[in-house]
Amino acid sequence: MPGEDHAGRRWGRDLGCIYPRGRGEGKVAELLPQPEGQAPRIGLRAAFLGLEAARGRLLPLGFGLFASGIALWFGLEHEPGAGHYLGAVALAALGLLAAWRLPDPWKLAGPGLSLLALGFLITGLRAHLVAAPVIGWRYYGAIEGRVSEIDRSASDALRLTLEDPVLERMGPEETPRRIRISLSGARLWHDPRPGERVMLTGHLARPEEPAAPGGFDFRRMAFFDGLGAVGYSPNPVLLLEPAASGEAWIGRLRLWLSAGIRASIGGEAGAFAAGAMTGDRSGISRATIEALRDSSLAHILAISGMNLAFLTSFLFGLIRGGIACWPRLALRVNAKKIAALIALPVAFFYLLLSGANVATERAFVMAAVLLLAVLLDRRALSLRPVALAGFLILIWRPESLVQPGFQMSMAATLALTGGFQALDGLLQRGRLPRLVLPVFALIASSLIGGLATAPYAAAHFSRFADYGLLANLLTVPAMGVLIMPMGVLAFLLAPFGLAFVPLWLMGLGAEWILFVAAWVAAMEGAVIGIAAPHWLALPLISLGGLWLICWPGRARLAGAGLILAGLICWPLAGRPDLLIAADGRLAGLRGAGLLGAGELALSSPRGSAFAAADWLERDGDLTPPAEAALRPGFSGTKAAREFSFAGLRGVMLQGEAGLAQLSQACARYDLVVLAARARAAPVRCPLLDQRLLSRTGALAFYREGGGIRLRQALRPRIWSGRPEAIPWPDLPFLAAPPDQ
Known part of the structure; x- marks a missing residue:
């Protein structure tokens, strides 16, 4: 009946799926039998229709649940014990039982629970398998x-x-x-x-x-x-x-190829070309690396998935085109399958040559799936190979999940795959002129990839390259036309003594990329600092982005809501009011700001250089540590730097002169930090010395209500290697000491 057809189509559209005429009401009738003349009711079974429409896209969602289990393991404050692992095993078994015995749609939750528990269990297994001796002293x-x-x-x-x-x-x-x-x-x-x-x-x-x-x-x-x-x-x-x-033949081959490229292409351009082709970055200066980072071009040098994709696609096209130029051969063989058969081992060889980092491993798995699909006459341009690559990498190395390279690589690949699937009609149906298509694809890919990776780059590196899109638009074509293809041609022509031609073109491409990187990085406001996010921000953005890409229809808009929630959470992370470095040589004191937390002042322009840079970067503060040390907050001599915090008086003692003042400092100050191991100190001295700090790591003090909360950097996890507990000093201004 017309009314039933309309009701079935409207219901399916609201759930994120629209069935063709004649199919929608069949699904409704099959899943939700209703009395004649009544419209279908939305309930739990209704959600199953949305899952039916998403069939084929559930693998990426399963990957998200598997990754959530890994993230849960890493997020624990204490090392999980037998109870945690038994609970995960029980949850996995419960999920399998639900998938086997329960009716639709309850059974659909079963695999999700099992994947969540499996991610937790695999990470714990990996941690105990890789445990190795760690040196315990200097x-x-x-x-x-x-x-x-x-x-x-x-x-x-x-x-x-x-x-x-x-x-x-x-x-x-x-x-x-x-x-x-x-x-x-x-x-x-x-x-x-x-x-x-x-x-x-x-x-x-x-x-x-x-x-x-x-x-x-x-x-x-x-x-x-x-x-x-x-x-x-x-x-x-x-x-x-x-x-x-x-x-170590692959390492020696890498250095041999790198030396050959640098011998033919002189200067920094040769070092860059060698690094981009082989992964050997030993000849690249720090200034070049910083320029590439500040212009958002560091991914070009990182032997990312883009490099392997350029090389594999060029080789595939070269072989297939070469066969097509020989008509008698082209009519007798399948050029696509021969090209795929040759490109697959070459891609694996390049994976080994480049050092097999996470981004290249992900790209290789995707390329392998795609080439195998060509050999088996299957279609593979979808989200499935991306999710499969993610699964394989995380099963083999679950710790990759917390590394920025994996997060940015997966985010860019998922966004590009989903984005170009959404633009498929515009690109494939002749709505754009052929001459415009390459330009449109370049702009779209740079914009989609840049937006997808921006939250992760900002969270891990506390900076954002304002002109990164411009830099990528100007350099990615050179990478895809002059660097990777010319490297392949140079390798093929070297036995004939003709490698100098492609190497010359490669040098031009390298010089252009370095010129653009230096030009963009030198622009005013090229880089802005971004404060570290709240711990909930990235999980919400990640899950929201995955839902937005994978789920069909209007229901995908819920993913946009999760992304918005993550962005709202971003600035809610509390900033420590006082920081003490793990060696006791540096402190950071936050001043009062107009809108809350102010700038961080450092106790010294030198000492604990890594900690100083990290503190400022996490604040989104691009000020050099030497300038941050000039901010008001600390006074006194180098041996005894005084400060005031939440109505308390503190002092930083260093050197023999500072050690000699320890007894008087214990009587005068509410907090004493000593950059040495105290040999003897008065009883009930509020002392933080290197003996205690070696156990706790860096300390962060927060004003919280009417009191002060203390957090320590070292957590009781398997990688921390914490020694036996050391009695805490008497710090009456704390509600309680950190967990021991």
């Missing part, structure tokens, strides 16, 4: 190990990662499996290469804890990377054994 002495990776540190020093190290006075059971050491001095005797066994003398310590509660946790990242110690050496490197045949 070490100085001989260091021996096999070079596995060569890169550059944030201070622009050459850095070695050593496997299977040997340290003096340390047995095999307490020696870390991997260490990373920066070469801060002149290397006079040997230039290290991957696979070689080398020896040097240097300083080592355990990886740094967060510079502030809730900040970037390098110790957690090092734990999952297997790094048990980091340090530096001002001494030369000695060669003990050359690389064995077949050992």
